[in-house]
Amino acid sequence: MAYDETGRGGPAEPSSGVPAAVLENVFDDPVHGEPGRDRIAVHVVWEVLLLVGLAGLTYLLWRENADALRGDGLKALLVDVVALGLLTLAAGLSLRAAVPNLAVGPVAVAAALHFAEQGDRGVREAIVPALVVAALGGLALAWAVVVLHVPGWAASLAGAAGVIVYIERRTTPIVVQGGYDPRRTAFYLFAGFAAVAVLGGLFGAIRAIRRLVGRFRPVADPARRRGAVAAMVAALALIVSTVLAMLAGVLIAANGNGPVAPASGLDWSVLAIGTALLAGTSAYGRRGGIFGTLIAVSLVVVFLSWVQARGWTVSRWTVGGVALGVGLLVTRLVEALGRPRVVAGEAVELGPPGDGTISAGWSLARPGPVDNWSPALPVQTTETTVDPWESRWDTDGR
Secondary structure, three states: OOEOOOOOEOOOOOOOOOOHHHHHOOOOOHHHOOOOOOOOHHHHHHHHHHHHHHHHHHHHHHHHOHHHHOHHHHHHHHHHHHHHHHHHHHHHHHHHOOOOOOOHHHHHHHHHHHHHHHHHHOHHHHHHHHHHHHHHHHHHHHHHHHHOOOOHHHHHHHHHHHHHHHHOOOOOOEOOOOOOOHHHHHHHHHHHHHHHHHHHHHHHHOHHHHHHHOOOOOOOOOOOOOOHHHHHHHHHHHHHHHHHHHHHHHHHHHOOOOOEOOOOOHHHHHHHHHHHHHOOOOOOOOOOOOOHHHHHHHHHHHHHHHHHHHOOOOOHHHHHHHHHHHHHHHHHHHHHHOOOOOOOOOOOOOOOOOOOEOOOOOEOOOOOOOOOOOOOOOOOOOOOOOOHHHHHHOOOOO
16 A cells, blocks of 8 residues: 555555546557546436337337237347347447448348348358358458558448449349248347347447457548557458348348348448447447447337338338438537546647657657757856856845
């Protein structure tokens, strides 16, 4: 235990008078973002509002079509939640890693078409090749983003174009082959998705993990490389997000009531990214909630079911666009209210790397130029007869 100058027990205050909260963050690297712990209260408040909206929509769906919330209808609804949830997890993971993957929708549609064609060979025989292709595709996308250091949205959009070329080779809807029915294990699938979503949010709330996952997020010049660790995390996020999108496509095909129609899949990308932003994930990366993904996905799926029960026609483009618009407002709130608290004596703004500023608010002055410094003392002339010190302090001659 440290002792202060009075000899009393307890943490000693630094002699410089710097608060202990500042010293806790003094060794934070300024190139990795703001020092301190992100505030979670804004996420909790928003998730409570989402939960209230989900409860209201569930009640409306129950009044309109009670069969959708019991029996086979409930199982189909839960599988829809898992399918969109996997897409949202893929989009949210890439967003938190600051490498948004816009190809998740086309990848899901391509996987759905593949499963519809090859499902009669067995689930494992149909999924394993798609899993390998998705992992390799995610690896190629990660190579482009990390090695070339280009924006993730641009590289993934180019990858989405390549996947759409594969989709457009099919001109007619494809009937799903095989007998795999995910509704038989709907509750287990939903429990697994809920566990992954909530545990991911909980781990993402830990300061060290949150900073690690969002390390690719630029804090100065976006074109500057963020280091090997940030590159590895971003690459892993892109690979995992592509694989999750493939699994979502399999569930979309298996849980559908009709054949799988060839489509670009970009509407699924908009819906997934919009739902991830609606859940509280920041569009800038790093920040996100805990229960937001689970609640937001359930909210969107229940809303689509309620619209269908009402007999209305609402496209995924519309729902995704609205979710995206609201999610951008949520991003602004998250970035404004979720930043670390500024402690007294702590710098508010971070300077660029190498400016001599430490993220905790201590500043190191740059040394001035020393080229004109001379080690030799000035030469005194013999004409000086009065001692300068005597003339200054002893003017009266004493």
